[in-house]
Amino acid sequence: MFYRVSGQFKTSYESDMALFPIRQDAVLLGVILLAMYVVFPLFASEFTFKALLVPVMIYSLAAMGLNILTGFAGQLSLGTAGFMGVGAYACYKLTTIFPEMNVVVALLLSGCFSAMVGVAFGLPSLRIKGFYLAIATLASQFFLVWLFEKWAWLYNYNASGAIEVRTMDFFGLVVTGPTAAPVTQYYFVLVIVSLITFCMINLTRGRYGRLWKAVRDMDIAAELVGINLMRAKLSAFAVSSYVVGVAGAMLVFFWKGAAEPNLFDIPLSFQVLFIAIIGGLGSILGNFLGAILIVALPVLLNFVPGLIGVEVNSATLEHVNVMVVGALIVGFLIAEPHGLARLWALIREKLIIWPFPH
Amino acid sequence: MDALYLMFVDPFVQMADAPDFFLQVLWEGLVSGVLYALIALGFVLIFKSSRIFNFAQGIMVVFAALTLVGLYEMGLPAWVSVGVTLLVMYGLAMCVERVVLRPLVGQPDIILFMASIGVTMFLIGFGEFVFGGENKVMITEALGIPTGAIELNPFDGFVLIEEKDLTAVIMAVLLVLGLLLFLNKTAMGRAIRALGDDPQAALSVGISLSQIWVLVWFIAGVIALATGIVWGARAGVSFALEVIAYKALPVLMLGGLESVAGAIIGGIAIGLLEKIFEIYWGQPLLGGNTETWFAFILALVVLLFRPQGLFGERIIERV
Numbered sequence: 001m002f003y004r005v006s007g008q009f010k011t012s013y014e015s016d017m018a019l020f021p022i023r024q025d026a027v028l029l030g031v032i033l034l035a036m037y038v039v040f041p042l043f044a045s046e047f048t049f050k051a052l053l054v055p056v057m058i059y060s061l062a063a064m065g066l067n068i069l070t071g072f073a074g075q076l077s078l079g080t081a082g083f084m085g086v087g088a089y090a091c092y093k094l095t096t097i098f099p100e101m102n103v104v105v106a107l108l109l110s111g112c113f114s115a116m117v118g119v120a121f122g123l124p125s126l127r128i129k130g131f132y133l134a135i136a137t138l139a140s141q142f143f144l145v146w147l148f149e150k151w152a153w154l155y156n157y158n159a160s161g162a163i164e165v166r167t168m169d170f171f172g173l174v175v176t177g178p179t180a181a182p183v184t185q186y187y188f189v190l191v192i193v194s195l196i197t198f199c200m201i202n203l204t205r206g207r208y209g210r211l212w213k214a215v216r217d218m219d220i221a222a223e224l225v226g227i228n229l230m231r232a233k234l235s236a237f238a239v240s241s242y243v244v245g246v247a248g249a250m251l252v253f254f255w256k257g258a259a260e261p262n263l264f265d266i267p268l269s270f271q272v273l274f275i276a277i278i279g280g281l282g283s284i285l286g287n288f289l290g291a292i293l294i295v296a297l298p299v300l301l302n303f304v305p306g307l308i309g310v311e312v313n314s315a316t317l318e319h320v321n322v323m324v325v326g327a328l329i330v331g332f333l334i335a336e337p338h339g340l341a342r343l344w345a346l347i348r349e350k351l352i353i354w355p356f357p358h
Numbered sequence: 359m360d361a362l363y364l365m366f367v368d369p370f371v372q373m374a375d376a377p378d379f380f381l382q383v384l385w386e387g388l389v390s391g392v393l394y395a396l397i398a399l400g401f402v403l404i405f406k407s408s409r410i411f412n413f414a415q416g417i418m419v420v421f422a423a424l425t426l427v428g429l430y431e432m433g434l435p436a437w438v439s440v441g442v443t444l445l446v447m448y449g450l451a452m453c454v455e456r457v458v459l460r461p462l463v464g465q466p467d468i469i470l471f472m473a474s475i476g477v478t479m480f481l482i483g484f485g486e487f488v489f490g491g492e493n494k495v496m497i498t499e500a501l502g503i504p505t506g507a508i509e510l511n512p513f514d515g516f517v518l519i520e521e522k523d524l525t526a527v528i529m530a531v532l533l534v535l536g537l538l539l540f541l542n543k544t545a546m547g548r549a550i551r552a553l554g555d556d557p558q559a560a561l562s563v564g565i566s567l568s569q570i571w572v573l574v575w576f577i578a579g580v581i582a583l584a585t586g587i588v589w590g591a592r593a594g595v596s597f598a599l600e601v602i603a604y605k606a607l608p609v610l611m612l613g614g615l616e617s618v619a620g621a622i623i624g625g626i627a628i629g630l631l632e633k634i635f636e637i638y639w640g641q642p643l644l645g646g647n648t649e650t651w652f653a654f655i656l657a658l659v660v661l662l663f664r665p666q667g668l669f670g671e672r673i674i675e676r677v
Contacts, residue, residue: 127662128662128665131467131471132611132666132667135657136657137655139658142654146648146650150645155491170604186413267605274472277472281468316487319483319486320487322479322480322486323482323484323487324483325483326476326477326481329472329473329476329479330457330477331475333462333469333473334461340618
């Protein structure tokens with residue numbers, strides 16, 4: 001009923017391969033974007049921005065970066081947080097070395113640094129595969145976090161060893177630092193995430209996306225049909241680390257405001273990996289669905305005891321939270337191993353043929 | 359030149375100057391290496407029999423140790439607590455098999471890997487919920503583990519060997535010997551190896567997948583308890599113990615994911631080398647704390663030359 005496709009005829013290959021082959025998809029996306037750009041900023045409270053909307057956006061972006069590598073190119077990585085850290089520290093250094101640099105330019109440039117580091121740590125992927133590669137990426141994770149701690153130049157010899165974001169403006173509008181309004185930061189994050197998402201959707205639909213998918217499905221076969229494995233794998237590492245790096249820089253600049261090296265420790269890597277897997281490997285939409293579940297769920301769980309009128313102290317609540325998230329991960333994996341994106345695809349198919357069962 | 363001297367000459371001069379200190383470093387490295395090997399062994403067993411990369415092994419160590427201490431604090435005698443903890447680990451193995459593994463049979467490796475991380479998070483939350491998040495002291499005396507120290511005087515020097523470390527090493531050796539006997543000489547052990555070699559052939563000759571999985575997870579639980587006791591005696595029982603689980607990962611890379619011998623040799627090699635590197639290169643030149651990443655980089659370099667690890671099964675790929 002809502003997804004009636006009758007009357008939408010495809011007369012050319014291009015229209016069949018279009019981004020939105022069904023008109024309702026475009027309408028739905030329009031509604032969501034309208035909500036994100038207009039409705040939420042009008043009604044959301046400061047807490048909603050800080051605890052829900054901005055984190056969900058940033059985590060979605062990080063998961064999207066990981067998904068390029070793991071979901072599209074098939075290289076399992078456990079070092080995401082390290083690359084996020086490279087992005088954050090690069091952005092911090094850029095804005096301190098060139099104080100007059102525009103914050104958005106710095107943000108987008110910092111991704112290039114994490115892309116370079118990503119390519120360097122991606123080189124072993126040419127020889128190592130599967131779980132061995134996953135553990136090899138952990139090497140980057142531990143090494144980079146150690147570097148953030150020990151290399152004092154990175155945090156400008158700060159006594160605290162942490163990086164703190166100073167107040168910066170974007171053509172007169174304060175966007176970072178403690179005085180920035182959450183709604184401005186939200187808009188910045190939203191615009192950058194929308195932009196990168198748009199690029200990634202088209203990148204994965206294009207030539208490189210097909211290269212990556214061929215390598216993912218079987219790299220030897222891909223090599224035999226003439227795909228340059230080195231170029232395919234390293235480009236996946238570069239693009240993935242770029243996106244992840246930008247997400248890391250935004251995490252510090254538009255959300256946390258300050259960061260210690262241990263922020264980029266391994267739990268963050270796993271959280272991003274969870275989002276990518278629960279959302280669905282090899283899908284762009286999945287990252288957003290996964291981030292909503294993994295980031296928003298713990299925040300919402302905090303309200304449950306209050307709703308049913310039980311007093312629980314915060315430590316217990318936190319423990320139960322971890323437990324519930326763990327159980328949910330297992331539950332979701334059992335219910336739908338291909339992730340929430342597949343779930344949505346199934347629902348959409350049902351809607352198209354509704355009210356008929358087949 | 360100075361930097362080159364500090365890098366390539368000075369460490370060896372120091373080693374030759376103070377051989378007793380070098381021996382002490384070697385001993386410390388050996389002890390931690392043995393413990394890494396124990397954890398890696400738990401990984402290898404589960405990977406061999408079910409192709410699951412079990413990330414929860416590290417948290418099982420913490421969970422077992424917490425349960426033991428928690429039960430003792432509730433007033434049970436020490437050895438009874440050990441027995442009850444073993445029962446708990448058996449129950450855990452059954453639950454994991456029934457709730458997590460059985461519905462996920464045949465899923466891609468990465469899904470099972472994620473599921474084991476889910477189990478890890480659940481156990482962290484559950485352990486903190488039941489026993490509290492604060493640090494605990496391992497019940498070393500109650501279990502009859504000696505806590506004194508032996509002094510040795512080689513090269514007119516001074517080497518201190520703690521008896522609990524000695525106990526740890528002896529216990530690990532016994533455990534490994536027992537495990538090797540079990541895997542090679544008993545019908546159950548052979549069944550585990552058969553399942554690892556070819557699951558479908560093993561199923562067709564009547565080996566029960568679910569029984570073996572419960573058994574393997576239980577053995578991994580026993581290893582976890584042993585590791586928890588000896589590591590807890592060294593460093594206290596807390597969730598920080600979990601980080602040693604990460605140390606088992608480069609051990610696995612170095613030794614190969616399927617090899618019991620690889621886990622042991624890799625564990626000891628990494629324990630020794632990372633300690634030596636930290637003392638002679640890490641602290642003077644790099645600002646210390648290199649133990650967090652040295653093992654990974656070492657394993658990475660080895661993997662570049664042998665992609666299946668030192669003792670892993672040769673990877674044969676067909677299109």
